[in-house]
Amino acid sequence: MDLKARTFKGGIHPPHFKKATEKLAIEKSQEPKMVYIPMQQHIGAPCESIVKVGDTVKVGQKIGESKAFVSAPIHSSVSGKVKKIQRMDTPTGKATTVVIESDGKNEIDESIKPKGDIKNLSREEIISIIKEAGITGMGGAGFPTHVKLSPPSEKKIDTVILNGAECEPYLTADHRLMLEKPEMVIKGLEAIMKAVDVKKGYIGIENNKPDAIEIMTKAAYDDEKIEIIPLETKYPQGDEKRLIHAITQREVPSGALPMDVGVVVNNVGTAHAIENAIETGMPLIERIATITGSGIKNPKNLLIKIGTPFSEIIEECGGFKDKPGKVIMGGPMMGLAQFTIEVPTIKGTSGILILNEQDAKIPDPDPCIRCGKCVNICPVNLQPLFISKLSLKKMYDEAESYNPLSCIECGSCSFICPSKRPLLQSIRVAKKEIISKRKKS
Incomplete structure (x- = not known):
């Protein structure tokens, strides 16, 4: 193992805020x-419901599916009765929602059966298991995993990387998963490697998690095809293009995908979900999340369990300490602020961050002093101050010439700005306007 921590150009060092949960076992x-x-x-x-009001369902039963390739089926996390099907608030916006009242029995659907040993499964069978289990990216992005593992034949994949960086402040779910279920993560990686027919796999872990590096190295000891790579602790080290560059030195061009440089990147949580689906037959019906914050x-x-309301999770953690200033799904850098806690846990809920009023307060911005710090730290080599300035003036055509669609929305520019300018927020607006205009034309 190469002990020198690898990294990428740019990036920032926000406070970790992980001490509250990094030593707490998963409950x-x-x-x-x-x-x-x-x-x-x-x-x-989106999926369409394949159950109706009044139906009785079991744990792991498929309740939603779509004929589209870029989609992922959805399963019940409890056994019980379907009470309602209607559009409701979710952490990412309104969506058709199946409401199920649990009978408390947790009866498992008859279709749930172990799928056998990875060694005896073909790559097509592994991809089919992943698709039918409804597995999506567990790092928060939520991209259907079977699509990632089905690149066009002209895209030759030779490397698989698992993201164990967990560079987002506050979150420790992936860290705990690597400490508590290292063998399942390794087996999940082996399944991914077989699915895309590659002989080299890496797991990148930031060096502020030495215990995870040690345990994962031991778990991978007998597999010479898998290497654990220590990464410098820096944000956004977990972004897949930064990860690819740090580990392989390959540059993914602007607008291109990891598969264009022969790489597939998945989260350690995704690998665990894949191994669980193979070992037990259970689809993705639950996930680990960090509940934390001031x-x-x-x-x-x-x-x-997927579908559990945020309000119940917060109550289970003792409730609010003070008057909450902000509730965020995910971390403070790339998470999504919520306007209500009456939304359900979804596959992409990596954390629920509750900040008190003082910590959630956003300072009033001062004028830009053109210090260039946002340019120096941008991991994508953009010029955030100019994109933001044009966006705030609604000059989206002019902003487009600064390539805002390459922005990965990591928030590093907003974090580093001494004037506390709303750089990320205004860049997001520009991106939406540019994409909307392109769709219309």
Whole structure:
């Protein structure tokens, strides 16, 4: 193993804020009495409900599917009765939601059976298992995993990377997963490697997690095809293009995908979900999330059933410590602020961050002093100050010449700005306007 920590150009060093939960073992969350399962939890086409009000369902039963390739089926996380199917609030917007009242029995659907040993499964069988299990990227992006593992024949993949960086402040779910289930992560990586027919796999872990590096190295000791790579602790080290450059020195061109340089990147949580689907037959019906922040009484790492309301999870962690200033799904840099806690846990809920009023307060911006710090640290080599300035003036055509669509929305520019300018927020607006204009034309 190469002990020198690898990294990328640019980036920032925000405070970690991980001490509250990094030593806390994963606990199984309390059983929800009612689950609210959205039919859109992934990038791509939403699913349509294949159950109706009054139906009895079991754990792991498929309740939503789509004929589109870029989509992922959705399954029940409880056994019980379908009470409602209607559009409801979710952490990412409104979506058709199947509401199921749990009967508390947790009866498992008859279709749930172990799929056998990875060694005896073909690559097509592995991809089919992943698709049918509804597995999506567990790092937060929510891209259907079977699509990632089905590149066009002209794209020759030779490397698989698992992202164990978890560079987002506050979050420790991936860290705990690597400490507690290292063999399952390794087996999941082996399944991914077989699915894309490659002989080299890497797991990148930031060097602020030496225990995870040690445990994962031991777990991979007997597999010469897998290497654990220590990474410099720096944000956004977990972004897939930064990860690819740090580990392989390959540059993914602007507008291109990892497959264009022969690489597939997945999260360690995704690898674990794949191995679980193969080993037990259980689809993706629960996930680990970190519940933390200055506004929660008892921070925890919880294994939560998909569809459990945020309000119940917060209550299980002792409730709010003070008056909450902000509730965010994910971390403070790339997470999504919520306007209500009556939204359900979804496949992409890597954390629920509760900040008190003081920590959530956003300072009033001062004028730009053209210091260039946002340019120096941008991991994509953009000029955030100019994109932001043009966006705030609604000059989106002019902003487009600065390549805002390459922005990975990591928030490093906003973090480093001494004038506390709303750089990321205004760049997001520019991106949306430019994409909308392109669709119309």
